[in-house]
Every structure is written in C-alpha cells, then in structure tokens.
Amino acid sequence: MRIHLGHKASRIHRKLGMVIYNNAIPRDNPEWKRARDLKLPRYSYPQAVGEITKRLTTVAVAGSHGKSTTTTLLGLMLAAGRQDPTVLVGTKVKEFGNKNFRKGKKKYFVLEADEFKRAFLEYRPYAAVVTNVDREHLDVYGNLDGVKEAFLKFLANVNPRGFLVLNKDDANLLSLKDKLEHKKIYWISANGKDAEIARKHIRIPGAHNLSNALLAMRAATALGVPEEKCLKALAAYKGSWRRMEYKGTFRGAKVYDDYAHHPTELQATIRAAHEAYPGKKVWAVFQPHQKERLKLLFQDFVKAFEGLDGLVLLDTYEVAGRDEKPSKITSLALADAVRYGGRSPRQV
Template identity: 50%
Template sequence: MLTSMTRQRPLAHFIGIAGIGVSSLAQWFLAHGWAVSGWDRLQTPLVRRLKQKGIRVKIGTPGAPLPRGAGLVVYGQTFISNNPQLTRARAKGIPSFSYPEAVGKLTDAYSTIAVAGSHGKSTTTSIIATMLARAGLDPTVIVGTTLKEFGGLNFRSGKGPYLVLEADEYKRAFLRYSPTLAVVTNIDREHLDVYRNLCAVQRAFLKFLSRVRPNGAVVLNRDDHNLFSLRSSVRKLAAARHIRVAWYSLRDSGARRIRKYIRIPGEYNISNALAAFHIGRMLGVPEAKILGAIRAYRGSERRLEFRGTYQGAPVFDDYAHHPTEIRVTLCALKEKFPRKKIVCVFQPHQAERLYRLFREFRSAFDPADETLILPVYKPPGRREEKMRITSEDLTKAIQKQQPSKPLFYLAHPENLKKALGALGALHAKVVVMMGAGDIVHYTDSLIR
C-alpha cells in the first residue's frame, strides 16, 4: 500500500512528471507528506506550477542522476524502456511503479469513482468532481486536464472517502484499478496501436467493468452502439459480482433538465453531464446540488477552451485528436456560432492513429467551413513505425473527395498567421486550434 509507505520513504521521484497523469499523482504524494521530485524532457506551464508548489523538477536529457534519498520511483508509461533513472532505481532496489500501478494501489485505499471511455473522460470526471466538492463530500481528484476550480491544476486533495479518477484505457492502464463506481461514456476504435481492432477495445472495457468491486455500480451510455451492444455480457458480469447497472440516454428526462442548466456547448457534453447526474443520484446528492454543479462547471483546459481573439475572430483550443471527437467538437461550435464560419486548424497526433483511422479522418472535417492541416505530431518517448500516411496525404485525399472545400496543408506551422490571412477577413469567423500535440504553442502565438 502506498499510503502505508509514507512513514517509511521520505522522497518520491517521478519520471515523466510533465505528463498530465503523472503530475497529478505527484501532487497526491506532496499532499500526503512526501518530499517530491521529478524529471522530464520539457518545461511546461504545468511543470512551472508544480515547482511553485515546492516540487523539485529537473528538465533536460534523461541522464540526470537519481535524487539522493529517493525511496520510491513512479514513471509514465512512455518511459518504461532504457530510461537511465529508472534503470538506476531498479539496480538499487528502490520500489518502482508505473503510473497505472501506483494509481491502482490508491484505488484500493478509497471508494473510487473511475471514469472511462474513448471520449469525454476528462469532462465527465471534472463535472463529477465539481459536483461532489459542492455537495460537501470533499473528494480527492486525479484528472487528465487542468481546472479553474482547482487553481489551474489537475489534482484536488480531499479528506472525504471518494477518489474521482479519470481511467485511461491506453496500454490497458485502467485494468489496474479497483473502483467502487465506474462510468463508461463510450467505446470507439481508439489506441489501435495497442488494441488493433474494435473487438479488442470492447473486451478491454468489459475487463475494466469486471474490476468493479462486488456490490458496486456502473453507469453506462445507452446511446453508444459499441457499448450498448455489450449489454448481455454486462448483465452476466453484473449478476455474478452483484453490481448495479444504470444505463443513461439523451432521451431520458434527466437530459431535458440538464439542457436548462449546462453552459458548455455540444450534445456530447449533455451526455457527459448526464453520466455525472447518475453518479450524483447514486451517492445521494440532492438533484438541486447536481444541477447547480452542472451549471457552475465552466469547462476545462483544451476542451473547447476560449483563449482570446485574433483579428476579430474568437480563438478556441481543443484536445480533439480522434475523428469522432473532431466531428462532434466542430458541430458544437456550429451550434454555438450558427452565423459564423468555422476555421479548423488541426495537428494530427501520432502517425499510427492517422494510418489506422485514415478513412474516418477524411470525413471528420465536414462540419468545418475552412481547414488547415499541420504535419503529424510525434509524441516524445513513443516508438512508432515508419510513417505510412502523412498529413499531406490526408489533405490530398479530402481535396480529391471534396474539390471545392477550402482545405489546405500547412507544411510550416510557423506561417500560420499568413495562412489564416490568406483565407480572408477573420472577423466573421471562429478559429479552433485542434489536436493533442504541441499545437497549443501556435495558439499562444496567435493570441499574444
């Protein structure tokens, strides 16, 4: 148990501390009396906030020495092989855990509410966290985005019994967790470098549900075909483990009530809020407090986040990097700005995803009026096969399919301002910067 080690081990060291999950876990250790240090390749705004909280962070090459006195090492999943610090820690016999292993131990110590799904995890986790905090349940929260309500951080330290956790399926991380309550927002063909096909993704989500503690509960999206098609298996699993199952749908009466309160756009966010609504009801939170939390929720970082204006055009930042996310996010902007043209600037994330979902990417930008596609972002630390499909290939494929659509490949993103200028006056348009890579830096350059 990590909680029992706090009196024995004075220093926890985090390899890959700039990662959204690892950084959140590091703050849990800091809040529980550990000295905390970390290493990563790049300085980020989140790392600067960690330093302000008293966490010692080294930035640079991975050859930096392991801090003296380290009694525990936690590493991100992209740093498993050939990291010198991790190699030294193991050679010295220092207990070393991957991020999912460490979080898995935490889930044993709390009544954990784990939110999984191919899309919508961060928003759903954030709304649940906001709801429990406003209801006085004082949750601990580990989430994959930063929240204004948490002072621009991705962690909340609470004294209550609940841990609200974003449960990622990448590399089967969520199969380490043992939740009391679980949410699945949807299942899609995502992380195919790990799962290869949809059936394998579905099997992994069923295994995740089998990790729910006996007499626990699961909240599942009935509107998602890939999830609802598993209902027979879910029913058998629930009967065997005495788990309560609640299916939710946008056709429910609760969705109609949520529409009157929610302030963030998009049908998918109504669905996310509905999942949170069901969790609140299961925990006995009064409906007025649930709806009040949904109304109070202001959105999170890089989830249709308004960043400023550029030449009169509102500029939004969004994390969407999967075709499904791209399409629904663009539709949400259309809904919010029905009289403006939508300009999408997209940076594909991970060559393997672009290759495996190439057909879906070709139609993902249909709701946008104008689109600029940047070169593929290659996540540091992830091994990828030779690029078989490029951003330029995607651009050409869409242009061939829709020759009249204003869509262009921008080989040099530093020329973004010129490219936007070439599209004509921006005052009647909305710009959305989209992707899971470093496109956020180009957003910063626009709104300075």
C-alpha cells in the same frame, strides 16, 4: 519534492522507498535501470494510482472520449454536495486552481481512468462511469474487438457492491450489455427525461457534453448528492483547459482551443461549434496527433471535417516513444484526401 530535468542514474539511490515511472519511459532509461539494479520497488504510474484506488472509495471515469469533462463535472458535483472528493483528471481545471488535481478530505476519489497501454486495468474502483467505446489506441488494441475486451475487463474490476453508469446512446458500449455481471447498472440516455432538465442548466455546447453531464449527474446522485446541487454545479461550469476553450478573437473571429485528436472528437467539436454559433462559418486549424493514429484511422479522418468551411492542416505531432517508425501517411496526404475525397471543406 525536488524536481530534476533530464535523467541521471546517480539520482537513484538505496534510500529511496520506491520509484514511480511514466508508461512512456523505455527500459533502457538510466534511472529505471539503476532502480532495477538496486532492486528498489518500481511502480508504473497506473500501478501507483491503482494502490490509491484500493484505499479510497474510487469512482473511475473511463471511455474513449469525454473522460476529462465527465470526471471534472462529477468532482464538482460531489464538492457541491459537500462530499469533498479528491479528483485526478487529465486536464487543468479552473475550479481546481488551474491544476489537474483536487485534494479532498473525505473518502471519495474521482479518477480519470485512461485506457492507453491498458492503464485502467490497474484500478480497483468502487464504481465506474463509461462515456463510450471507440476505435482508439489501436496501436495497443489492434481493433475494436480488442478495445471492447479491455473495457469488459475494466468493468469486471469494479467492486460488486458498487455500481456502473453507462451511456446507452453509444452502440459499442451497449453491445457489451449481456456480458456485464454487475447487479446495479444505470444506463443513461440523452433522450431521457433528465436530459431536458440538464439542457436548461448546461453552459458548454455540444450533444456529447450533454451526455457527459448526464453521466456525471447520475453517478453523483447515486453517491447521495441531491439533484439540485448537481444542476447548480453544472450551471456554474464553463469548461476546462483545451476543451473547446475560448481564447479570444482574431480579425473578428472567435478562437477556441480544443484537444480533439480523434475523428469522433473532431466531429463532436465541429457540431458543437455550429450549435454555439448557428449560421456562422466554422474553420479549423488541426494538427494530427501521432503518426500511427493518423495511419490507422486515415479514412475516418478524411470524413471527420464534414461541416467545416475551411481547414488548415499542420504537420503531424510526433509522440515521443510512440512514433519511431517513418510513415508515408502525412498531413499532406490527408490534405489531398480531404480536398478531393470529402464533401467539405473545399478550402484546405
């Protein structure tokens, strides 16, 4: 496949079989307009992936947080069970050759199902795993009820002969229980018996990762992988790119890189750091991701840094195509609010 940088209408011609575009591509993009004018078949990325989900036995992993880790673990467990799955995940994975994709030769397709712009509603999986439901992508859904409604639609698209694996410990997800129509639903809890076994094998810190591992294990065993194979894969897994990824030391301090960009994720990562290094001081260097997210969840962000000994805030990362409007809610405003409104940290 030939790769071009930039966008030119001349690259789109009648001999192309189809055009697949990213959801962030605006409708005034020259290549998209040219494809439209030529009446070429056009698919958004989720629509194209959705076609694949209809052809393979797809297990879609959804949730506001923890999708990448859960997807990776499920893929590794299926591989350990000689199921040779194809895996598409939202991070780079060492076991996949530092790529976000694993090409398998058998029927299973493990897919990270992102809810941004309702992408996951394009998928038709055989089974689904949901880690949690939270106030995320509010620029798309408006409020928590809107998020819940979308997840219900996603779950309704799961094959009735398949199954659901859901996190019982997440109150928002559990609140949907009476609206689910599938006959085969596995509710997983970190307070169950399986959690004690998993704790002895897991090597990535944090209660959230234990939950992710349990969900992956239940899905894998439901697909025929022996528990001992799942535990072996779990014990060998040390994490993925930007998922509390160890980077080295700086002046004696251990440095980790994590993609946490939501208040819930920040708190989970901070707790995981304290779990990994009890009694040690924990600092964070944080860059808010998207102005609109910072604005809509501002008060949650103010409280999200509880447990830190120090905090360094960078300017907000502006997402192309999503942060067009100016905002008075900035990293400086967050710094002031944390410094004077939160209980910790005091050093900001």
